[in-house]
Amino acid sequence: MMKQLPVEWKSDRLVISDVKESDIPELQLIYDTSRYLHQWDGREHDLNYVKKCFEEGHLPPAGRLENYRIQSIRTAEDDRYIGLLSVYHGYPLEDSIYLEFLYIQSEIQRQGYGQEIIQAITLHCSELGYKEIRINVALKNWPALRFWIKSGFNQISGIYGDLEHSEDTFANTELIKSL
Numbered sequence: 603m604m605k606q607l608p609v610e611w612k613s614d615r616l617v618i619s620d621v622k623e624s625d626i627p628e629l630q631l632i633y634d635t636s637r638y639l640h641q642w643d644g645r646e647h648d649l650n651y652v653k654k655c656f657e658e659g660h661l662p663p664a665g666r667l668e669n670y671r672i673q674s675i676r677t678a679e680d681d682r683y684i685g686l687l688s689v690y691h692g693y694p695l696e697d698s699i700y701l702e703f704l705y706i707q708s709e710i711q712r713q714g715y716g717q718e719i720i721q722a723i724t725l726h727c728s729e730l731g732y733k734e735i736r737i738n739v740a741l742k743n744w745p746a747l748r749f750w751i752k753s754g755f756n757q758i759s760g761i762y763g764d765l766e767h768s769e770d771t772f773a774n775t776e777l778i779k780s781l
Contacts, residue, residue, distance in 0.1 A: 629683060630653070662690060662694070687703070690702055694736075734781060741773045762776070
């Protein structure tokens with residue numbers, strides 16, 4: 603198994619670190635502000651998402667908890683929680699990192715924090731020897747598709763989900779950024 607992202611790492615304005623049990627209530631409140639995303643992916647909002655991720659992980663098929671990490675995103679300036687990052691090391695290939703979830707609170711989006719995290723994680727993953735980063739994005743989530751493509755996720759490995767488009771059908775695409 604390749605090395606994993608550090609327990610704590612930094613970018614210019616942010617500190618990203620493993621979630622501690624005491625972080626869960628505040629981070630769940632941040633996750634709850636992502637509820638609007640479900641209009642595009644068709645999933646139910648999970649009122650215990652952060653706790654479940656902390657305790658059980660959010661694992662791919664045959665995934666192992668030791669390869670999973672959920673981290674908080676805080677501002678370096680005032681140590682304020684602003685988002686969540688959830689990653690799986692080594693899926694679907696050993697030299698792949700899977701971004702399971704990345705979210706910055708909606709009221710502070712469009713301030714460059716997302717791009718900053720992607721630049722920092724790209725550098726870390728490349729230094730650790732990973733060859734690619736993958737993410738799954740709802741096709742109806744146009745803002746996210748624009749963000750990820752702008753961030754260099756310019757390869758599509760597949761489209762998954764419902765075959766027909768309608769208001770109540772959903773599909774996702776898996777995007778890849780080569781390192």
